[in-house]
Amino acid sequence: MERFLLRNIENPNSADIEEYIKSGGYKNISKAFELQPSDIIEEVKKSGLRGRGGAGFPTFMKWNFASADKKFPKYLICNADEGEPGTFKDRPILEKNPHLLIEGMIISAYALKAEHGYIYLRGEYPYAYDVLNKAIGDAYERGFLGNNVLGKNIKFSLAVHLGAGAYICGEETALLDSLEGRRGQPRNKPPFPVNEGAWGMPTIVNNVETLANIPYIVGIGGDAYSKIGNPNSPGPKLYCVSGHVEKPGVYELPMGTSLKDIIYDHAGGIKDGKKLKAVFPGGISTPLLPADCIDCAMDFVSMPKYGSMLGAGSVIVMDETVCMVKVAHRAMKFFEHESCGKCTPCREGTEWMRKILERIEKGWGRSEDISLLADIANNISGKSFCALGDGATSMMNSILKHFRAEFEEHVKEKRCRFKQKQF
Amino acid sequence: MITLTINGKEIRLDKPVTVLKAAQQAGIKIPTLCNHELLKPFGGCRLCVVEVERMPKLMTSCTLMAADGMVIRTESDAIANVRRAILEFLLINHPLDCPVCDKAGECELQDAVMQYGPPSGRFIEEKRRVRESHDDPILARNMERCIVCTRCVRMCEDVQGASAISMIDRGGRAVMEPFSSKSFNCEYCGNCITACPVGSILSRLYIHSYRPWQVDKEVETICGYCGVGCSFVAQVRDESIKRVIPKIGLGLNNGLLCSKGRFGYGFIEDSGRLKTPLIRKGDVLVESTWDEALDFVAEKLMKIKDSYGGRAIGGITSARCTNEDNYVFQKFMRMACGTNNIDSISRTGYAATQKYFESLLGQGITANIIGGIKKSDMVLVLGGDPTAVNPVLGLSIRAAAKAGAEVAVIGHAPGLEWYKTVKVMPPLFKEADLLEALLVEVFSARGNRGESHAIDRAVSEFSQEYSGKMDIHGFEELKDKLLKSDSISIIFGMDLVQRSNGHRALFATAGLIHLLEARLYLLSERPNEQGLIDAGCVPDMLPGGRPLGIPDFRRRYEDAWKRPIPDTEGLTLMEMIEGAKRGDIKALYIMGDNPAFNLPDHAFIKESLASLDLLVVQDIFLTETAELADVVLPALGWPEKSGTYTNLERRIQLLQKAVETTSGMDDWSIISKLSSRMGYDMLYTDAENVMDEISRVSPLYRNLSYREISEKECLWPYNGEPLRGEVKDIKVIREKSRDYDADLYIALDKPLFHSGSISQRSPGLMDISPEPRLKIGTQLAENMNLKDGDNVIISADRGSISARVSIDASLNGNILLMSNNFKEKGVLGIMGYHLDPVTKAPGIEGCAITVRKDST
Amino acid sequence: MLEEIEDIKAKYPDTRAALLPALYIAQKEFGWLSLDAMKAVADALNLPESDVRGAASFYSMFRLKPAGRNLIQLCTNVSCMILGAERFVDILKERYGLLPGGTTSDGRFSLVIMECIGACGTAPAMLVNTDLHENLAEHNIPEILGKYK
Numbered sequence A: 001m002e003r004f005l006l007r008n009i010e011n012p013n014s015a016d017i018e019e020y021i022k023s024g025g026y027k028n029i030s031k032a033f034e035l036q037p038s039d040i041i042e043e044v045k046k047s048g049l050r051g052r053g054g055a056g057f058p059t060f061m062k063w064n065f066a067s068a069d070k071k072f073p074k075y076l077i078c079n080a081d082e083g084e085p086g087t088f089k090d091r092p093i094l095e096k097n098p099h100l101l102i103e104g105m106i107i108s109a110y111a112l113k114a115e116h117g118y119i120y121l122r123g124e125y126p127y128a129y130d131v132l133n134k135a136i137g138d139a140y141e142r143g144f145l146g147n148n149v150l151g152k153n154i155k156f157s158l159a160v161h162l163g164a165g166a167y168i169c170g171e172e173t174a175l176l177d178s179l180e181g182r183r184g185q186p187r188n189k190p191p192f193p194v195n196e197g198a199w200g201m202p203t204i205v206n207n208v209e210t211l212a213n214i215p216y217i218v219g220i221g222g223d224a225y226s227k228i229g230n231p232n233s234p235g236p237k238l239y240c241v242s243g244h245v246e247k248p249g250v251y252e253l254p255m256g257t258s259l260k261d262i263i264y265d266h267a268g269g270i271k272d273g274k275k276l277k278a279v280f281p282g283g284i285s286t287p288l289l290p291a292d293c294i295d296c297a298m299d300f301v302s303m304p305k306y307g308s309m310l311g312a313g314s315v316i317v318m319d320e321t322v323c324m325v326k327v328a329h330r331a332m333k334f335f336e337h338e339s340c341g342k343c344t345p346c347r348e349g350t351e352w353m354r355k356i357l358e359r360i361e362k363g364w365g366r367s368e369d370i371s372l373l374a375d376i377a378n379n380i381s382g383k384s385f386c387a388l389g390d391g392a393t394s395m396m397n398s399i400l401k402h403f404r405a406e407f408e409e410h411v412k413e414k415r416c417r418f419k420q421k422q423f
Numbered sequence B: 001m002i003t004l005t006i007n008g009k010e011i012r013l014d015k016p017v018t019v020l021k022a023a024q025q026a027g028i029k030i031p032t033l034c035n036h037e038l039l040k041p042f043g044g045c046r047l048c049v050v051e052v053e054r055m056p057k058l059m060t061s062c063t064l065m066a067a068d069g070m071v072i073r074t075e076s077d078a079i080a081n082v083r084r085a086i087l088e089f090l091l092i093n094h095p096l097d098c099p100v101c102d103k104a105g106e107c108e109l110q111d112a113v114m115q116y117g118p119p120s121g122r123f124i125e126e127k128r129r130v131r132e133s134h135d136d137p138i139l140a141r142n143m144e145r146c147i148v149c150t151r152c153v154r155m156c157e158d159v160q161g162a163s164a165i166s167m168i169d170r171g172g173r174a175v176m177e178p179f180s181s182k183s184f185n186c187e188y189c190g191n192c193i194t195a196c197p198v199g200s201i202l203s204r205l206y207i208h209s210y211r212p213w214q215v216d217k218e219v220e221t222i223c224g225y226c227g228v229g230c231s232f233v234a235q236v237r238d239e240s241i242k243r244v245i246p247k248i249g250l251g252l253n254n255g256l257l258c259s260k261g262r263f264g265y266g267f268i269e270d271s272g273r274l275k276t277p278l279i280r281k282g283d284v285l286v287e288s289t290w291d292e293a294l295d296f297v298a299e300k301l302m303k304i305k306d307s308y309g310g311r312a313i314g315g316i317t318s319a320r321c322t323n324e325d326n327y328v329f330q331k332f333m334r335m336a337c338g339t340n341n342i343d344s345i346s347r348t349g350y351a352a353t354q355k356y357f358e359s360l361l362g363q364g365i366t367a368n369i370i371g372g373i374k375k376s377d378m379v380l381v382l383g384g385d386p387t388a389v390n391p392v393l394g395l396s397i398r399a400a401a402k403a404g405a406e407v408a409v410i411g412h413a414p415g416l417e418w419y420k421t422v423k424v425m426p427p428l429f430k431e432a433d434l435l436e437a438l439l440v441e442v443f444s445a446r447g448n449r450g451e452s453h454a455i456d457r458a459v460s461e462f463s464q465e466y467s468g469k470m471d472i473h474g475f476e477e478l479k480d481k482l483l484k485s486d487s488i489s490i491i492f493g494m495d496l497v498q499r500s501n502g503h504r505a506l507f508a509t510a511g512l513i514h515l516l517e518a519r520l521y522l523l524s525e526r527p528n529e530q531g532l533i534d535a536g537c538v539p540d541m542l543p544g545g546r547p548l549g550i551p552d553f554r555r556r557y558e559d560a561w562k563r564p565i566p567d568t569e570g571l572t573l574m575e576m577i578e579g580a581k582r583g584d585i586k587a588l589y590i591m592g593d594n595p596a597f598n599l600p601d602h603a604f605i606k607e608s609l610a611s612l613d614l615l616v617v618q619d620i621f622l623t624e625t626a627e628l629a630d631v632v633l634p635a636l637g638w639p640e641k642s643g644t645y646t647n648l649e650r651r652i653q654l655l656q657k658a659v660e661t662t663s664g665m666d667d668w669s670i671i672s673k674l675s676s677r678m679g680y681d682m683l684y685t686d687a688e689n690v691m692d693e694i695s696r697v698s699p700l701y702r703n704l705s706y707r708e709i710s711e712k713e714c715l716w717p718y719n720g721e722p723l724r725g726e727v728k729d730i731k732v733i734r735e736k737s738r739d740y741d742a743d744l745y746i747a748l749d750k751p752l753f754h755s756g757s758i759s760q761r762s763p764g765l766m767d768i769s770p771e772p773r774l775k776i777g778t779q780l781a782e783n784m785n786l787k788d789g790d791n792v793i794i795s796a797d798r799g800s801i802s803a804r805v806s807i808d809a810s811l812n813g814n815i816l817l818m819s820n821n822f823k824e825k826g827v828l829g830i831m832g833y834h835l836d837p838v839t840k841a842p843g844i845e846g847c848a849i850t851v852r853k854d855s856t
Numbered sequence C: 001m002l003e004e005i006e007d008i009k010a011k012y013p014d015t016r017a018a019l020l021p022a023l024y025i026a027q028k029e030f031g032w033l034s035l036d037a038m039k040a041v042a043d044a045l046n047l048p049e050s051d052v053r054g055a056a057s058f059y060s061m062f063r064l065k066p067a068g069r070n071l072i073q074l075c076t077n078v079s080c081m082i083l084g085a086e087r088f089v090d091i092l093k094e095r096y097g098l099l100p101g102g103t104t105s106d107g108r109f110s111l112v113i114m115e116c117i118g119a120c121g122t123a124p125a126m127l128v129n130t131d132l133h134e135n136l137a138e139h140n141i142p143e144i145l146g147k148y149k
């Protein structure tokens, strides 16, 4: 299918504003400005677009809430924290197609009557930082940004705000605290950002990919867009595939493409002809699927039926040589390290589970440790302040569910049979 | 109207609150840890979860707003399981050192575990270890016990506004840091100690010294340090105060205290306490008995009265003494000694100011409750740093700022640096000029209020004659903001009155108050400055603020007291001292204050006192003044007293004896014994008995009993009749300020951690601030190549003192600051003074100094 | 440094928001964030020092202890791990005496183990200063690090 989000990224100069305009960029702004803001939101509604940040929240709803609030100024924030392990789908847009994002933000800002925008970019993307700053500078020069966008006296200022290495800052309320210059810890909801977000003002936080879809929706119209992929969760989707596949990378495919096709048809199948063992379909916060459960359609509505989630569409493929205890241990280290520490279950539970996993991996595990792990996980899930804690437990529970035997073996044998096999 | 059901109980709410509060209102207890009455909901600990019908997850009741029709359960197996799990999580890294932890017995974690906790732990891994820290004065920090509720952080930032604490690092590695570590801006209020639910933050004053359940008594009383009058509970064991704790719902401070209130009680156990009366034999003071001492004084006073008349006798009282003490004192002076020469050190500030404002704006103009500050949309601060002089009042200013109010600061108030929205720095010692300019500007914008008050006339006259605008940074902005705001609180500090032309600032401020219809608050450094005025310890007024000049009032008291009252106004504080020097005053009776240290020009004061025929001093320590006395009578410190104080809001509060002592006698009872010996009987049985008389004779209060005072708020105008006085002619002596062109000037610093000369005898406060420092701005220090800690000698025309330097980034220009709280290092000593002709307060501005490194 | 911070303030409606950028600037200036560096930032933004410390310590890319001239940020999260990232930890230890969180004796390199740096598609990967190096293999390590003096 023709690509929209990754259009002409093979072109080494794709990030230049010239190139972007040549390939038809920024024309959807003029188109959008002919419409009323409310019409654009209506198109987005028709399109059926759901947030690409992981939660899959219907975008038009968020936009309606924000527009309903009459406080001004409003802020539009692009969530470019892309922190979920295994996720690198926003990066090509940020590095190779920045103007698509900017165009998306300008249109969205117009629709939302937001006068100020920020791109919250993760600190680990220094290259994207330079690209974005250059792109924003050029966009200002061309009058796409500023106090009088395209002479239509529409006001929209845009700046990049660089994070500094905290996964939790991808969570939208933590992001706001971080943007305001605080420790990035999640806020109580309500009030929701759409009513009291950045500096107490109505604020819309959307993912990079979500915003990059907006020009497309305006371009082809909501109805046409809604016909792409699964009608219940339509649109083009960026799937990023990593791990043991022949052709890892980011693939723009219709929403709902099956996990199997993604891995075998697009990513070229398992590396060195090895056997597939398991997959994290949407990053390590989404429940892991064993090899025999990959016929699932990768979209927001289907995945839950298969006991997992689409998340950010970050497919991590693991072959037969991988030790699941080791994976669980490393993943848990991540959650422990990234827990902001605000709430008890996540702060204490992730550390506790990591310590147990570490023992089991070393061969010092006790048989009761396995049920203890499950117990701790259940004591976190649904009880933590934000979804980070839940992510940790989905990971733990799903691995225990499908690979409990491997844990028991570690405990019994007091060793890991994958050790020597690896590399 | 919100109606919801909790545990089957229907609850109606008139205003929206959290489910937790709704439950509490209905007497249903939900366990909490990160929640705190004074703090915004946090939702971190997750202990307070409840079941809400039609909500899939358990919800934290501390963050969930109650909504109409909600059906809630606070106890169930599911809930119990979660609470057990949460407590298990909290315990895995919490050291189980309860037996040696001072929090045991009042630890919220311990209590929660008792009720919901797991019987045993399943945690076999290594616990986190954090070393206990004693790096800060006063505080002991044990972050190993920390459960990361962040109550201390939120208390310090959102309520105290000091922002000395922050959560450091994240996840399981999080600890609460940095407090002061001597380099951060900790105000040592100790409010983090009360905020901490576990044993992570403790006071070194009581650590390891007792258990909370091992106290003999808990006494509710009032702090005797400043004019705010915070309430607290003193925990006493073996007649020794172990600790003081504020209580939510108790007093105007509602659970908060400042460093002085919380850590300053140690002075009463100081070894220097006077135990027996002393009489001068030659040039030594020797121990004596009460009878001998009182007879001696009585006899001497009678003699002097007979040969020179009452006008040769003077009385100086103290704002640390109670209303009862002060009432008895002035009655004694007027009846037994036959003089109106009665005044106090408050003449140097509060008394002078209060009188001036009342004479222009009417009685009760200063009677405003501190809570009102939070509600104003603009706060104007001048003449001192409220966060240092009256710290708990200062918190309301910070709270107002957080609520979006404008906070304007004229002059130096470092405690408001993060909160001010306008700052105006007047030229050195020229605040009056600034205020006058401001008055004229406001007048020309607003015009006067039309009512034909004398003040209206005075203001318009003044504005017509006055010329000369001020163009200094912030002036215009300040003016505009004042004119824009419609509920203004003015916080007036005494620095502006300690000027030889202080009345100018007073007049201008009075004009502003009148034109802007502002609420006035006077900063007050002593607990009972207002009380001693109301008790009649001023030379020109009888109890209840009744002018002595008016015969009817005199008669009223003469009937009650059964003796004539001298009809001429008495001398003010400095006039008495100067009179002593001249020889017109032969005897001074000083109750509870220390003029030889607390007034400027120590050499002169001491000379004057030395030239008296009789100097009697009633005090708890052998102060600089007592050392000069002919007779010294041991009295009681406020934690040992019963009685009442009237705070800067004019709120009357009950002081209750916390500890018994054998060292001294109540001031009122010493005076009565003396009075009786002089043939004027005073037969009071106790303080309450004195209050009965006061409320009988003073028109200000009607049948005011201790019961009433302790049971309900006792606020101006009580049940009495304030004087709706016709305003006297307004004296404004208008002169230009002179210029100040010396290289260096010094001014009096009013520090947060000290007050008068008792704080230097309180180990807690000495731990925080062990010595006086000469504060000097960064730039100036650089020019003079002085480093923090350097020893210097400061010389002025009245003498020299030595001190160590501390660099203070908040200071600019060529003005240095030093306090007057440490023996032999009181800055007032080297400063000369000029009396303000109107207020009679000693002006100490413009004291030029030289500073040189002390090589010795 | 102070001018730079002033410019940044302009980007936000409130000066506190300039804290993270200001910390980056200070870190560039001093190489790491000492208490003095953080105090300078606090003064520049009229913020309490404790707030600055609290924020600085929250984000793992702010360095609260001195670091070497070049910072190696090696990802060992799942995607990189299963493709052998942990080997490079050993290699850096064996060949450069460089331990996670440590600095080489000559002060040339510091090593920080990173969570996912978003290079999973070209794993294993690491950042050296601001340069991304992908598809790491045992043999190309010396040549990569050789570029940094």
Ligand SMILES: Cc1cc2nc3c(=O)[nH]c(=O)nc-3n(C[C@H](O)[C@H](O)[C@H](O)COP(=O)(O)O)c2cc1C
Pocket (backbone or CB within 6 Å): A050, A051, A052, A053, A054, A055, A056, A057, A059, A079, A080, A081, A082, A083, A084, A167, A168, A169, A170, A171, A172, A173, A205, A206, A207, A208, A210, A211, A386, A387, A388
């Ligand atoms: C722990 C956590 C991490 C998150 N990280 C990201 C992220 O890196 N990028 C992102 O776009 N959304 C992330 N989210 C989701 C955001 O909270 C938010 O839902 C999203 O930015 C909304 O944008 P969307 O509606 O366009 O998806 C995260 C959520 C959680 C709970």
Ligand code: SF4
Pocket (backbone or CB within 6 Å): A168, A186, A338, A339, A340, A341, A342, A343, A344, A346, A347, A384, A385, A386, A387, A388, A389, A390
């Ligand atoms: S679950 Fe709690 S501790 Fe974990 S990241 Fe969210 S708020 Fe922080």
Ligand code: FES
Pocket (backbone or CB within 6 Å): B031, B032, B033, B034, B035, B042, B043, B044, B045, B046, B047, B048, B049, B060, B061, B062, B063
């Ligand atoms: S008390 Fe509600 S979460 Fe802590």
